[in-house]
Amino acid sequence: MASRLHAHIGTFRQLEILLAVYHGGSITAAADSLFLTQPTVSMQLKKLAEAIGLPLYQQVGRTLRFTDAGLATVETAKKILQNCEELEMRLSRFKGLESGTLKLAVVTTAKYFIPHLLGPFCQRYPGIDIQLTIANRQQVMERCENGADDFYVFSHLPEGLELDVIEFMANDLVAIAAASHPFTQQERVSLAEFCQEDFLIREVGSGTRYATEAFFKKQPYQPNIKMTIASNEAIIHSVLARLGVSILSAHTLAFGNIYGVQVINVESLPIKTRWSFSWTRQRALSPIAEVFLNYVQTEGREIIQQTVQLS
Ligand code: PGA
Numbered sequence: 391m392a393s394r395l396h397a398h399i400g401t402f403r404q405l406e407i408l409l410a411v412y413h414g415g416s417i418t419a420a421a422d423s424l425f426l427t428q429p430t431v432s433m434q435l436k437k438l439a440e441a442i443g444l445p446l447y448q449q450v451g452r453t454l455r456f457t458d459a460g461l462a463t464v465e466t467a468k469k470i471l472q473n474c475e476e477l478e479m480r481l482s483r484f485k486g487l488e489s490g491t492l493k494l495a496v497v498t499t500a501k502y503f504i505p506h507l508l509g510p511f512c513q514r515y516p517g518i519d520i521q522l523t524i525a526n527r528q529q530v531m532e533r534c535e536n537g538a539d540d541f542y543v544f545s546h547l548p549e550g551l552e553l554d555v556i557e558f559m560a561n562d563l564v565a566i567a568a569a570s571h572p573f574t575q576q577e578r579v580s581l582a583e584f585c586q587e588d589f590l591i592r593e594v595g596s597g598t599r600y601a602t603e604a605f606f607k608k609q610p611y612q613p614n615i616k617m618t619i620a621s622n623e624a625i626i627h628s629v630l631a632r633l634g635v636s637i638l639s640a641h642t643l644a645f646g647n648i649y650g651v652q653v654i655n656v657e658s659l660p661i662k663t664r665w666s667f668s669w670t671r672q673r674a675l676s677p678i679a680e681v682f683l684n685y686v687q688t689e690g691r692e693i694i695q696q697t698v699q700l701s
Pocket of ligand 1: 497500525596639
């Protein structure tokens with residue numbers, strides 16, 4: 391007799407939740423990424439496990455370990471949702487560009503300018519929904535590996551992934567201090583002096599941390615790390631509060647109207663990087679993604695440059 395499993399599985403959304411838990415490694419991470427509460431995520435997974443008739447995972451200490459049945463379900467869920475995306479893509483060809491979703495995943499520091507790129511595009515194509523994920527470099531790399539989105543924005547590209555890439559703007563990582571700090575009165579601060587100050591650094595996994603560590607690896611002095619902070623904004627506030635100095639992308643200041651924090655002229659800085667816009671070969675571009683890519687290539691650079699200059 392043919393299996394009736396599909397009749398028991400509640401919704402595709404449960405499969406989506408299952409994948410979010412699998413990729414995120416925890417109920418909390420899945421709830422955050424899907425904007426759901428933790429009890430909702432747990433409840434949906436419980437229903438899915440009931441439909442499957444076997445437990446999907448076990449909680450071992452603080453770790454969530456998927457059972458063989460859970461892993462098999464994850465594998466099938468991926469295929470089912472991929473098929474749905476393909477269907478959506480084919481349907482959007484019939485519908486033209488009237489509707490559909492564009493999925494972008496960008497590193498946290500790109501959040502200051504990506505909305506300015508999206509604004510004119512969304513006005514031109516009001517029927518297109520945008521799903522914008524903002525996460526640190528490590529998390530965006532994971533999404534990229536899983537082919538979760540149409541496009542990814544990094545300033546330090548992941549290694550070992552087959553990506554098509556266009557570069558579109560400079561991203562300078564500058565030294566900053568509170569406006570009241572004596573460094574702001576110095577024409578030039580030596581790296582030795584800078585390294586004597588308490589240093590505030592982004593979390594492991596962030597592109598900013600990656601670039602900062604790569605920079606200091608080549609220097610004779612090392613920063614005096616005082617605090618690790620997983621947010622550009624919180625670092626800026628901490629600099630304002632005179633908790634230390636830091637190195638952040640200049641965009642974090644330019645777009646935020648930050649008063650009281652100043653760029654300081656430190657020997658060998660800024661760290662020069664470039665933003666790139668990338669997409670994986672494993673995921674075919676949808677018609678909407680193709681139009682967006684064309685927009686980025688033809689007008690996007692200029693729109694962003696203008697925004698940067700105005701900020
Ligand atoms: P981050 O990435 O926001 O994860 O620090 C920024 C970058 O790649 O420069």
